[in-house]
Amino acid sequence: MLSLLRRxxxxxxxxxxxxxxxxxxxxxxxxxREMDFVDDxxxxxxxxLGSTVAISRRSLMQRLRNARDSDAWSVNGFxxxxxxxxxxxxxxxxxxxxxxxxxxTFAHSSWFDPSHGQLVDRVFIVAIPSAIYAFCxxxxxxxxxxxxxxxxAAGAILVAHSIMYFVTYG
Amino acid sequence: MPERLRLSPQTVLVLDAFLGAPKEWRYGYDISRxxxxxxxxxxxxxxxxxxxxxxxxxxETTDAGRPPRHMYRLTPAGVKSARALVxxxxxxxGGLAVPRLAEG
Numbered sequence: 001m002l003s004l005l006r007r008x009x010x011x012x013x014x015x016x017x018x019x020x021x022x023x024x025x026x027x028x029x030x031x032x033r034e035m036d037f038v039d040d041x042x043x044x045x046x047x048x049l050g051s052t053v054a055i056s057r058r059s060l061m062q063r064l065r066n067a068r069d070s071d072a073w074s075v076n077g078f079x080x081x082x083x084x085x086x087x088x089x090x091x092x093x094x095x096x097x098x099x100x101x102x103x104x105t106f107a108h109s110s111w112f113d114p115s116h117g118q119l120v121d122r123v124f125i126v127a128i129p130s131a132i133y134a135f136c137x138x139x140x141x142x143x144x145x146x147x148x149x150x151x152x153a154a155g156a157i158l159v160a161h162s163i164m165y166f167v168t169y170g
Numbered sequence: 171m172p173e174r175l176r177l178s179p180q181t182v183l184v185l186d187a188f189l190g191a192p193k194e195w196r197y198g199y200d201i202s203r204x205x206x207x208x209x210x211x212x213x214x215x216x217x218x219x220x221x222x223x224x225x226x227x228x229x230e231t232t233d234a235g236r237p238p239r240h241m242y243r244l245t246p247a248g249v250k251s252a253r254a255l256v257x258x259x260x261x262x263x264g265g266l267a268v269p270r271l272a273e274g
Contacts, residue, residue, distance in 0.1 A: 027217060030227075030240030031209055034199040037239075047199075050210025058217060 006041045009048035016052055020059040021066070028055040081146050088150020091136070096129045096158065126162045130155055175222050175255075180207055182259045184215050185252040188225070188242075192249045195228070195241035216242055224248035 010032070017028030031051035038044040070077070103124035106112055112120075133155035140148040175181070183205045188196065190204075202212050219225040226245050229238040244252055 026240075027213060030198060031213060033237055033239050034197065034202075034209075036237075037197070037199050047202075047209045050208040051213065053210045054213045058214070 003041050006044045006048065009045050009052070010035060013048045013052045013055070016055055016059070020055055021062045024055060024058045024062050027058065031055065084144070084146035085150040085153070088147040088152075089154045090150075091147070092129075092133055092151045092154030092158075095132050095136075096125075096154075099124050099129045099132075122162075126158065130159060133158075175218060175224075177255055177259055178215075179259075180205075180211055181215050181218075182256055183207065184212065184219070185224075185244075185256050188244045189249070189252055189256065192244050192252075195230075195243045197239055197241060201242070219248070224251050 013028070013032055013035070017025060017032060020028055028051070031047075031054070035044055035047050035051070038047050103120065106120065106124070107117075133151050137148040137152045137155070140151070184201060184207070187201055187204045198209070198212065198216065201207075201216075202209060205212065207215075216225060216227070220227055220242075223245055225242050225248055227240055227242050230241050232238045
């Protein structure tokens, strides 16, 4: 059992190391390598968990430092990414508008059953746009990260708004 | 420029472990056993010491097929600084709370 836990912890550490910034990876590899020399399973598990915390903390600090040092938050950086994020938000708004238009057409059709009105509302206004946002964001993430971020931001607002609405009105 | 080195009891413990054999390369797990520090405490200290150029690190050269290990030792400047830091820590603690390493 412990051996299984040791292997699982080692895999988690391995995963974290592979996804750390390059500057932190050397340390992660060092910790991973040392784990091979820990004989006792329990000690190895503790080693892996401690290392995971240490490398995650370092990676986080490194990412924050890189973000602070980049010019994304300067006026020039802001000017560069704002229009592209706005395109993503506009695309998301267009998708929502189309979906509401489709709902309206559907609601006026002869085969619409008013007893399912609430469910149909939720499908057209929340579920379908959210699914399209998620699909578009994944598809665009590699080539158009800023636009994908805009779509994701709009999606997050829609989902947050829907949750608040459902909590308040049921 | 790295921030000022935080001299915690654990950092003193690690420096003291290095001072036991200042010119020798040490493995992380060996230092961990000598100081009784867990990896989650030891490695951030080693990272900080390296950032302050008190410790240098390198990969061990190994036979083909055997993955290398990361090794650490005090830099020449690190030996001097470590002695001074451990001494000043001991003085500040009135010589009572000196971290002691396990023998062997």
